[in-house]
Amino acid sequence: xxxxxxxxxxxxxxxxxxxxxxxxxxxxxxxxxxxxxxxxxxxxxxxxxxxxxxxxxxxxxxxxxxxxxxxxxxxxxxxxxxxxxxxxxxxxxxxxxxxxxxxxxxxxxxxxxxxxxxxxxxxxxxxxxxxxxxxxxxxxxxxxxxxxxxxxxxxxxxxxxxxxxxxxxxxxxxxxxxxxxxxxxxxxxxxxxxxxxxxxxxxxxxxxxxxxxxxxxxxxxxxxxxxxxxxxxxxxxxxxxxxxxxxxxxxxxxxxxxxxxxxxxxxxxxxxxxxxxxxxxxxxxxxxxxxxxxxxxxxxxxxxxxxxxxxxxxxxxxxxxxxxxxxxxxxxxxxxxxxxxxxxxxxxxxxxxxxxxxxxxxxxxxxxxxxxxxxxxxxxxxxxxxxxxxxxxxxxxxxxxxxxxx
Numbered sequence: 001x002x003x004x005x006x007x008x009x010x011x012x013x014x015x016x017x018x019x020x021x022x023x024x025x026x027x028x029x030x031x032x033x034x035x036x037x038x039x040x041x042x043x044x045x046x047x048x049x050x051x052x053x054x055x056x057x058x059x060x061x062x063x064x065x066x067x068x069x070x071x072x073x074x075x076x077x078x079x080x081x082x083x084x085x086x087x088x089x090x091x092x093x094x095x096x097x098x099x100x101x102x103x104x105x106x107x108x109x110x111x112x113x114x115x116x117x118x119x120x121x122x123x124x125x126x127x128x129x130x131x132x133x134x135x136x137x138x139x140x141x142x143x144x145x146x147x148x149x150x151x152x153x154x155x156x157x158x159x160x161x162x163x164x165x166x167x168x169x170x171x172x173x174x175x176x177x178x179x180x181x182x183x184x185x186x187x188x189x190x191x192x193x194x195x196x197x198x199x200x201x202x203x204x205x206x207x208x209x210x211x212x213x214x215x216x217x218x219x220x221x222x223x224x225x226x227x228x229x230x231x232x233x234x235x236x237x238x239x240x241x242x243x244x245x246x247x248x249x250x251x252x253x254x255x256x257x258x259x260x261x262x263x264x265x266x267x268x269x270x271x272x273x274x275x276x277x278x279x280x281x282x283x284x285x286x287x288x289x290x291x292x293x294x295x296x297x298x299x300x301x302x303x304x305x306x307x308x309x310x311x312x313x314x315x316x317x318x319x320x321x322x323x324x325x326x327x328x329x330x331x332x333x334x335x336x337x338x339x340x341x342x343x344x345x346x347x348x349x350x351x352x353x354x355x356x357x358x359x360x361x362x363x364x365x366x367x368x369x370x371x372x373x374x375x376x377x378x379x380x381x382x383x384x385x386x387x388x389x390x391x392x393x394x395x396x397x398x399x400x401x402x403x404x405x406x
Contacts, residue, residue, distance in 0.1 A: 144275040151255055159190035159321030162197030164313025165331035166292075166363030167229075169217050170372045172200040174379025175329050175344055177210040183392050190321040192258035192272070194312035196331070198289040199241070201259070202282060205252045206245050214376055216244045221366030229365055234287060234296035241283050250276035259285040260312030260319040264301060270315035271307070274322070288312070295364075318342075327386075331379075332359055343390075348382040 160179065162172050172193075179185040191201040203213045223236050258274045259282075276282040288304040289312040290296060301308050312319070318328045318339075327343035334342035336356055346353050354362075362371065 145273060147275070154188055155190050155323055156186055156188045157190075157323040158184075158325040158327045159192065159323030160185060161191070161318050161321050161326050161328050162193040162200050163318045163328070163330040163332070164195035164197060164311065166196060167221070167224075167366050168331040168359060168363050168375060169196045169199065170214055170375040171331040171379040172196060172329065173203075173210045173213050173217070174376040174381075175383040176200055176204055176379075177376075178380045178383035178387060180204070180210070182387050184387070188256075190256055190258075190323040190326075192260065192319040192321040192326070193289075194260040194316050194319055195290040197318070197329070198257075198259040198286045198312065201257045202241075202245065202249060202253055202286055205257050206249045207252070208244065208246075210376075213244070214372070216240055218369050218372060221369070221372060224366045225368075230295055231298045234291065237290070237296075238283060238287055241286070242279075245279060245283070247279055250279050250282040253282055258319055258321060259289050260316035261285065261288045261304060261309045262312055262315045264308045264310060268315060270312065270319070271309070272316070272319060327390075329383075331363075332356065344383050344386045346378070346382060348385040349378070353378070 162175075165172060176185065185191075185204060191204060193199070193201040200213075203210070220236055220240050224233060254275055256274070258272045261271050261273065263269055263271045273285050276285060284304060287296070288302055288309050291302045291309065292311050293300045296302075301310050303309070318330060320326055328339075328341065330337070330339060330342045330345040332345070333347055333350070333353075333356060334340075334345040335347050346359075362375075366372075367375070
């Protein structure tokens with residue numbers, strides 16, 4: 001099915017579903033590191049996060065492993081390559097079901113209402129102060145979020161928006177490192193993100209370094225490799241963010257960082273949050289933005305501000321920023337997803353890259369530390385290609401300027 005044949009509001013969820021459909025038949029491959037960029041030997045800049053020694057775990061079914069021990073013969077590479085871990089299998093199932101729910105419910109509601117985006121409130125939901133249709137996707141902001149953006153005295157353009165990426169978080173960190181080094185991202189640069197993209201936005205605004213964030217990612221990955229990922233990732237992520245982010249992170253994000261979530265009732269629609277009452281409120285927002293139903297925790301949805309919500313990437317895969325122009329960053333090959341107008345993605349350096357199938361696996365099951373380092377490097381290199389073609393040029397946008405989006 002082509003995304004052009006879907007209703008406009010369903011296109012972003014189609015792209016998200018594509019991650020678990022169009023990528024499933026690719027062979028597994030990951031090249032040797034680029035000799036120009038040796039794998040980083042990352043020091044431990046933050047004593048709060050001790051460095052763990054990585055254990056290599058094979059994703060092999062128990063029965064196959066037992067049989068291999070009895071016969072002293074390891075499973076064949078071909079058989080092992082076709083196996084999926086519990087986390088990957090669960091993630092694929094729940095992403096597919098959630099995408100189907102969003103497309104079906106959203107399309108039915110639009111047909112019933114004649115395409116209207118208003119008059120659908122109910123229960124104790126807060127009424128939206130701003131309802132916008134951008135690139136065929138309807139999203140909302142609360143009155144507090146609109147006010148938070150207006151209170152910022154100046155914004156610089158372009159803003160940067162980071163896609164949903166699951167555990168490919170290091171790719172976004174590498175991109176961010178280059179953008180910070182070259183001066184593209186400043187304290188006044190608007191940011192937006194879904195899922196992992198929302199986490200990287202909070203990290204940038206917090207003032208923590210990208211290397212510190214990479215080290216924290218390795219701690220999370222080690223925990224998941226040892227104890228499992230599916231159904232418990234949400235709790236591990238919440239605890240890590242509570243330690244890693246400073247207590248005033250919410251004030252640094254207010255009016256600058258947009259976090260995308262998907263509200264389920266009364267119809268699935270994107271919701272952008274950019275005003276946070278506390279550090280806990282911000283963490284709740286990014287956890288909600290990352291909530292793959294049944295995968296992050298053993299329940300089908302989560303509550304956020306009296307709204308039943310799930311992963312923001314299902315409706316706002318790469319959400320708009322408040323800047324007059326937004327550069328979109330995607331951790332997956334944008335061309336394979338049918339996405340256009342993507343500034344930074346693996347398409348910037350298409351040669352000798354991991355396959356989409358492998359990227360999707362790593363998005364749902366944490367890769368080994370050397371691969372996390374490599375993802376960081378590749379994000380840095382892809383951003384460097386974009387920077388060579390787009391010299392730094394910022395324009396100040398006053399708070400009274402119209403909020404137009406390219």
